[in-house]
Amino acid sequence: MLIASLKPRTMGGTTNTGLLAYALARAGHPVTCYDADESLQLATWRAEVDDFPCEVHEADTPAFAETVYPTMDHSRINLVDTGHAENHPDIVDSVLEVADLVIVTASPTEPDYKRLTKPKRGTTLAKLIKRSTVLRPDGKPPTTVVLLNRCNPSPNAKRPKTYGDLLRNGGADGTEPRWDVLTTRIPRVEEIASAVGFPCNKRERKAPFDALVTELTHRGYIPETSPAAVIPSSR
Ligand SMILES: Nc1ncnc2c1ncn2[C@@H]1O[C@H](COP(=O)(O)OP(=O)(O)OP(=O)(O)O)[C@@H](O)[C@H]1O
Numbered sequence: 001m002l003i004a005s006l007k008p009r010t011m012g013g014t015t016n017t018g019l020l021a022y023a024l025a026r027a028g029h030p031v032t033c034y035d036a037d038e039s040l041q042l043a044t045w046r047a048e049v050d051d052f053p054c055e056v057h058e059a060d061t062p063a064f065a066e067t068v069y070p071t072m073d074h075s076r077i078n079l080v081d082t083g084h085a086e087n088h089p090d091i092v093d094s095v096l097e098v099a100d101l102v103i104v105t106a107s108p109t110e111p112d113y114k115r116l117t118k119p120k121r122g123t124t125l126a127k128l129i130k131r132s133t134v135l136r137p138d139g140k141p142p143t144t145v146v147l148l149n150r151c152n153p154s155p156n157a158k159r160p161k162t163y164g165d166l167l168r169n170g171g172a173d174g175t176e177p178r179w180d181v182l183t184t185r186i187p188r189v190e191e192i193a194s195a196v197g198f199p200c201n202k203r204e205r206k207a208p209f210d211a212l213v214t215e216l217t218h219r220g221y222i223p224e225t226s227p228a229a230v231i232p233s234s235r
């Protein structure tokens with residue numbers, strides 16, 4: 001299967017993609033990553049640490065569906081990190097043509113909410129996903145979820161709930177696209193802020209992403225793994 005990590009602009013996408021790859025591997029999934037962002041930060045992360053859990057293939061091409069997707073081992077979980085959808089809609093279009101699951105990273109702040117729902121320039125992610133149906137074999141959009149990140153970790157924090165509800169409900173007046181927002185939230189913490197390019201050797205870099213894998217599994221979006229398949233997390 002192919003999971004695509006998308007965002008309209010800088011939102012913590014590479015951080016989430018990399019830490020999700022670690023968590024999938026901890027859960028016993030065979031994982032392979034693809035870097036479809038021309039900045040190649042995910043590929044660089046893999047090159048800089050000893051414990052990155054899988055290969056990262058460079059794949060920043062608008063021919064992703066034609067040239068990269070056919071080379072994948074579909075018995076594995078393939079995970080692709082994309083760049084700014086605002087600036088590289090051609091690559092995102094090609095990824096959306098073949099993705100099984102899309103995870104949109106979004107931060108619960110006014111600028112990032114507006115950038116996702118009403119960007120001044122560029123095509124909205126909602127429209128990119130909608131138009132992908134024309135090219136997809138089943139004519140349906142990929143299953144898409146929003147992962148709120150950089151959330152105030154306090155249980156009483158208001159903004160994750162406020163912006164989560166706005167996304168779920170199609171904005172304040174219900175006229176905008178409705179998003180399926182995951183229950184799992186990635187907290188705004190220094191250990192995650194500094195995760196890219198470093199080993200995943202801190203509890204704070206693991207727990208929220210283990211919860212994400214659990215939620216995706218419970219929803220039936222990724223397969224269960226047998227206990228025998230679980231590999232030690234020290235790698
Ligand atoms: N959970 C978090 N808590 C605090 N800061 C975070 C968190 N996740 C990401 N960040 C910070 O957000 C910024 C963007 O992160 P990242 O590079 O992962 O985003 P991106 O969407 O891949 O950006 P780019 O546009 O470069 O591809 C970084 O400064 C990172 O430290």
Ligand SMILES: [Mg+2]
Pocket residue numbers: 013014015037041
């Ligand atoms: Mg990035």
